[in-house]
């Protein structure tokens with residue numbers, strides 16, 4: 001008689017605590033905020049979202065049963081005087097059982113590995129996207145603590161804001177005039193590092209018009225938190241119009257302005273009607289001696305990088321003509 | 322003159338922040354109190370003889386653990402400060418500069434000065450007892466390792482009040498950590514704090530490898546070793562191969578900063594990416610260094626508290642050895658986004674996933690150890706049971722991160738932060754807590770009361786999920802790590818706010834633990850522990866709590882994994898081992914050299930930090946003299962006579 005209420009409390013307290021915990025976790029997940037990674041607006045982001053979903057399901061197939069199994073085992077074999085479950089203190093080996101739990105993870109990981117390899121080659125960032133339209137090239141430099149975007153084909157430049165035409169591949173060429181950062185627009189696709197002495201390539205595309213969140217993802221010092229930018233994906237006409245506006249309404253980016261810009265500090269959004277020829281290439285090779293790239297040997301991207309450099313020079317030539 | 326002194330002082334001491342002045346005052350008061358208490362109670366001699374010069378593995382272990390709990394406090398305060406700063410958008414509690422220092426010291430301290438020494442503490446206290454040895458293979462070196470760790474950690478912590486803290490992240494990527502971007506002395510503190518304690522870590526690794534290989538009790542074949550000892554063995558193998566990489570990497574970085582070299586600089590052919598490869602060639606194995614012993618602890622506890630043999634012993638050993646091997650081939654998963662190409666990324670993605678297989682097998686074996694057992698819910702077992710789901714989920718998000726193209730979206734985001742805290746807290750910290758509770762009576766000779774311990778357990782666990790689950794979500798919302806602040810327009814604040822609540826709950830959990838220990842110390846006389854309070858299975862439970870300084874009066878045999886359990890069964894059947902005559906026991910003598918030598922290392926490190934060559938040379942000369950002094954000291958050991966052993970045993974065991 002005396003025992004009953006106590007054991008009831010012992011059940012109620014954990015249940016209440018669990019519910020409170022879950023509520024605390026779930027409430028903010030529903031409020032505000034946008035799950036940008038799970039709400040992609042371009043082909044790369046979509047494939048990555050699919051991959052996230054596939055890998056989550058594959059993992060969940062194993063871990064959900066295991067979680068349930070753990071709970072059941074702990075409950076069933078707890079030390080209670082009246083527990084009638086079997087007790088076999090010396091049962092410590094079973095080849096059959098162990099074979100099962102070596103095999104199950106091997107199969108799951110095997111499947112996941114196959115999927116991963118396929119996607120790794122498919123989504124290699126320097127691989128051009130399939131599209132009838134020619135990509136637009138944008139040269140990205142991470143500075144301390146702002147982003148500089150140069151549009152070699154349009155001949156303009158911006159700071160901390162990025163405009164792209166929707167529904168057309170964008171070829172980003174990326175470098176840094178500062179410690180290594182990482183260029184990330186979650187709704188379009190995954191990030192890539194920006195590094196001095198090296199021109200990385202990243203193809204992305206926005207399928208829809210809209211404004212997307214972009215930021216630096218790799219820590220670069222004091223005002224790293226200020227390194228964010230909006231990405232405005234617009235129609236082709238609006239993009240051209242915007243380019244014209246920038247050309248007409250802003251000052252050119254001269255070598256001197258660039259030098260000031262490159263000094264450590266934060267910056268507002270800025271637009272430039274032109275930029276010095278070959279500036280991107282200069283930034284890439286700023287610290288490189290005699291063409292001996294500091295990272296000229298760099299896994300699979302070495303050729304990519306030098307390829308990028310060539311095309312960069314061409315692009316710049318084109319826009320200068 | 323006075324002016325120059327003032328100017329020097331304002332650069333030498335960190336100034337201008339009330340938090341730091343507060344810390345200065347707190348440190349000052351603590352120091353004075355310690356000195357006053359020691360003097361008043363005339364405890365200086367006791368401190369010197371019993372602790373500062375000891376070579377006893379059990380005392381060294383205890384000192385490691387005390388130091389690591391202090392560091393847990395420091396790292397935890399850092400964590401709470403960060404969480405406070407992130408609780409709301411546009412908070413003005415920590416300036417970016419401070420925020421950067423705080424996450425850097427938090428990460429470095431938690432991994433290198435909290436997890437590592439906690440782990441070494443458990444090694445020290447338990448491994449010799451578990452394998453039936455009188456001490457470790459090299460007791461003098463063991464003491465030296467401890468003092469190197471301790472003074473390295475002190476040097477690192479000093480940066481808080483003198484010179485300024487490092488702020489380039491816990492792995493200090495160049496060029497950010499180079500002179501060009503971090504001109505202050507903070508980075509030097511980072512380098513020398515880690516270097517000095519790193520020598521100690523490497524030496525400990527070697528020491529325990531030799532101890533386990535050479536000093537096992539007669540009859541204890543490899544496959545009869547307790548699982549914790551196996552985990553220590555696997556970890557020490559990793560230490561042996563990984564720590565030299567760290568030492569060399571940091572030495573090169575120091576040459577860049579100190580001697581104008583260009584290994585990792587931006588200019589003149591330096592290659593920062595080389596550093597990133599090197600540091601992760603140590604860094605990834607490092608996380609397995611700290612987690613494998615936790616696996617060992619869980620194995621012991623699961624079996625003891627289920628009153629059942631550990632399931633799948635051979636699989637467990639095999640799994641652990643594979644993990645230590647594979648841990649060296651996954652480092653590039655920390656920079657899938659550095660443009661290494663699809664071949665490289667695919668390779669490292671697969672090797673990373675492979676580790677999930679042996680880890681999964683271990684989980685199944687723990688579960689089936691409980692299956693058909695009898696599970697007792699004492700605090701060590703509760704932490705173990707909390708570990709299992711936490712690690713399963715953390716392991717799952719780890720596998721998700723290893724899917725290279727998906728990691729392009731997770732990398733550097735709060736999703737990653739949530740993942741590694743889940744495995745580091747749920748795996749490593751829970752594991753060491755479990756070990757501490759489990760072996761507490763063996764270390765100190767009294768039991769802790771469970772009540773406060775259970776409060777601590779629940780607040781820690783609830784706090785953990787409330788803190789870190791929202792971080793997975795906010796990562797998917799695009800929040801990147803190491804952000805000192807964020808705007809209202811991001812939509813991140815609810816999640817961050819809840820996360821902060823969780824962090825403070827964990828802080829409360831820590832306070833409960835402190836209260837539990839304080840309460841235990843107050844009542845220790847009434848809480849006296851027997852030799853075998855948990856009905857244990859391995860040899861450490863066959864000797865009194867706390868263990869006498871020579872551990873085993875008679876060298877035990879180790880014919881079975883659960884030797885002590887088997888022995889108890891035999892005794893229950895009335896079969897007693899044959900009486901053996903006692904013999905004098907050979908013991909190492911105390912030595913002041915490890916302590917003194919480490920002080921000289923500290924002086925040398927301090928000199929290097931500030932570029933004061935005279936001081937560095939002075940310190941190194943002191944180190945050299947200590948080495949010479951040690952080479953010429955022949956009076957390093959003694960024998961405990963049989964009479965004294967008899968007296969000790971009689972007083973400890975009563976009539977047994």
Ligand code: HEM
Nearest residue numbers: 400403404424425428431432436490491745802803804824
């Ligand atoms: C007690 C609860 C803890 C809380 C609330 C906490 C919180 C945090 C926070 C807020 C950050 C900074 C995230 C950022 O700004 O990027 C961080 C980073 C980190 N934490 Fe913890 N932490 C805790 C425990 C631990 C433990 C136990 C470990 C290791 C054993 C650990 C290892 C790290 C590491 C390595 C970093 C990365 C530092 C860096 O970015 O350089 N933390 N933690």
Ligand SMILES: [Cu+2]
Nearest residue numbers: 195198295594
């Ligand atoms: Cu590179």
Ligand SMILES: [Cu+2]
Nearest residue numbers: 605651652655
């Ligand atoms: Cu890793």
